[in-house]
Amino acid sequence: MSQLDPSYLQGIVDMGSNGIRFSISSLQPPTERIMPTLYQHRVGISLYDAQYSASGERQPISEETINGVISSFLQFKQTCEDFDVPKTQVVVLATEATRTARNSEDFGKQIKEKVGWDVIMLPKEEEGRVGAMGIASSLPDVSGLVMDLGGGSTQLSWIIKSEGSEEVRMSESGAVSMPYGAAAMSRRLTEAEKSGSTGKLRQEVQSAVKEAYETLKVPQELQDAAQRAGGFTLYLSGGGFRGWGYVLMSRHRVQPYPIPVINGFKASRKEFLGTENVKMAAAASLEENNDEIFRVSERRAGQVPAVAFLVNALAEALPQIKEVRFCQGGVREGYLFTKLPPEIRAQHPVVVATEPFDSPTSSKAIADLLQSAFPAVSSAGAHDDYKSTFTPAILDAFANLVYYHSSHSKDLQATAAIQCTTSGILAGVHGVLHENRTLLALLLCNRWGGEVPPSVEAFKGNLEQLIETPWTLWWINYIGAVAGLAAAVYPAGVKENNKGRLALMAQWSQTDKGKSLLVLQVKLAGLDAQAYNNEIRAIEKVGKKKRWIGGKHDVGHKVDIEIV
Incomplete structure (x- = not known):
């Protein structure tokens, strides 16, 4: 480095x-x-x-x-x-x-x-613009509405930044600032409850949010995209919203939630609008005999009713929201992100974060090998859409770290690998989605065989529960095993003097029963295939039905290795 x-x-x-x-x-x-x-x-x-x-x-x-x-x-x-x-x-x-x-x-x-x-x-509009840039810095791509909830005010805007694009587009007016920050709303709500005017306050907030949305002149392309997707993505930052996000984490279906950072956490519309559940959890955390919620101070927990009031008003005032993303980026990150050249802002965070660990500088060749282990087209339709999951950025990041844990003893490799995105070398990296942290951790774990000690099994299981489809879990096991073969053939990385040792090609066929069969052709130039029996068998084992992702309907593909 x-x-x-x-x-x-x-x-x-x-x-x-x-x-x-x-x-x-x-x-x-x-x-x-x-x-x-x-x-x-x-x-x-x-x-x-x-x-x-x-x-x-x-x-x-x-x-x-x-x-x-x-x-x-x-x-x-x-x-x-x-x-x-x-x-x-x-x-x-x-x-x-x-x-x-x-x-x-x-x-x-x-x-x-x-x-x-x-x-x-910072003027009101500029504060909102800088805050929106902070949100843009927090994720590989953003496209939707953005809100920053501070103590004294909240800002509403829209933003479009496609993955790999140098351009960050937002409202020309920056953002619309409203005097409804977490602390301000707490004060206003307390006063309204004393005077019996909460209904009037709700109408005031709803009217202000509706007016702010109209002022922003959200582009038609963004509105059309939201209509096709079933609603906008709402990106949230600021301490008040982050506190809300941590409460949602504490109520997540996967417990304990395995990723401690708020940045990149996603919640559905139903989860986000479950204000009563959030209020109950926050109130319980304030009771003397109950544990506090991780990263939710007494002050933040005390502000939850006010934030819930604001969230309910947003639900009534804004167009349909499909999901929300919580972002760490605020004024600090936005100021720094604004200083970066456009071509740097276009870079994918997880690739940038892992490049310093590509010590053999051979990750491009390894990533190409991994890519060639996927068949060109999916055999199982939309429910096995591996191409949209295992993107070039994910494969590049995985390839950058394929050799990182080589110096660890065998009993530590898979354990250190699976924890590297949450408490290891990538834990503090800014701009990474929770989905990417999960995917990369499991890929790296399986690159080292996937076996972890009992103390880490629950953590691994919780990460696996975050994977949205069982098909993705199966492909993680498969491509992790393929990476193990590539690293065995190239123990010091791909260099000028050893290029071409290994070539892979994957294609679909069918079993005698008409089921999908993944045929992986392995070409070892000038090498004895028997020397890599363990790695080749590990790939074949992924295709055994007992290794498929279980449940009522086992998910996976039979794998046939052809040595050519």
Whole structure:
């Protein structure tokens, strides 16, 4: 891996409504697309709450709070010096709470005088635009409506970024900002419940959301795509929505949910709108004898009723929503993503993240071999659509890591491999879908034989339950075994002096009973096939019916190996 160059470091202070986030990221090639974080720290100073007295009256941010902010800034300034961050590459971004504070100008002046940093006050529309770019950074492709729920406000917009495309399209006006952040809604809802005006508040929020949607002028192509798909995808970011996502994780059909990061988590419309279940789970977590929900603080749990109120209003006001995606990206990630050249933004995060581990620099040849192990067309129709699952990006990422665990002892290889996307080398990578984390983990595990110790069996089983179809699980077992053969033939990777040792070709045939038969032709140039009996038999075993994916109707294909 390349030596860290401090000239590529970027320090960011994100002054949010619920807290202040400090971070140092690297935009050094070749991994700038995933914006690796070297340092991050959050100070729980709520600049929104600081502007209200105990009686609920609006007030300026107090000197005590300002002093606390400045103290945390000075600490981060020292941290930036420790990391050798260039002084010109530290930015302070302020959002709703700071921008609308009564003493906003004086607040900024004190920071400048005592710390030496200018505060960039993001206008409402720009805050939404930067937040949308943060969402674009969080996934390989995005196409739908986006919402960022902060403490003081929420922004609504639309965005289109196709996988591999350099272009990120969004509303020319940036985003529509509404004063319905998690903290603000909590305050408004409490007041409405006291005065018996929750119905009026609901109508107000619904009207504001409907008006915001009309203002955005969502492109017809996006509307048509949503109609064909059965609704829009809604991309959600911000602390309030992330808290909602973690509660949904805690209620997921797979328990414990095996992926700890929120970014890339998907929920159906029904799950997202199950507000009563979420409210009950959050309320239970606040009781003294119950465990807290992972990554849901007491403050976030206390805001759940307000977020539920907003979610219900969204369901009534927005067009049909098919599914939601939760994103980690916000102002910080959006600011960094905006700085990247278009051709870098077009890169696939999981490929960029795994390329540094391609030590033999032979992954392209390995990926081509893996691709050739798939028949050109599917034999089983739409329910076995392996081409849309095992995309070039997934195969490239898999090939990049095929040799990574070679130095581990045999009893550790499959275990380390299956955990690498959730607690290992790829755990902190920004921009990866949960589906991709799951797929890559299981592929790598099966590349090393798929056998894990009892302590990891439940984790593996939970990952397998996240795979949407049993056909995909079967192909994971198959292509993992094929990767094992490729790595055995090329133990040090594919090089100029050993190209052509192995060639694969797959095609469909039929058994005597008319069932599908996957014929894999294996050509070993100048090699004794008996030396690779174990790897070849491992592929054949995947085709044995007892190894098919079980249930009432076993799923799989018989495999016939032809040595040519």
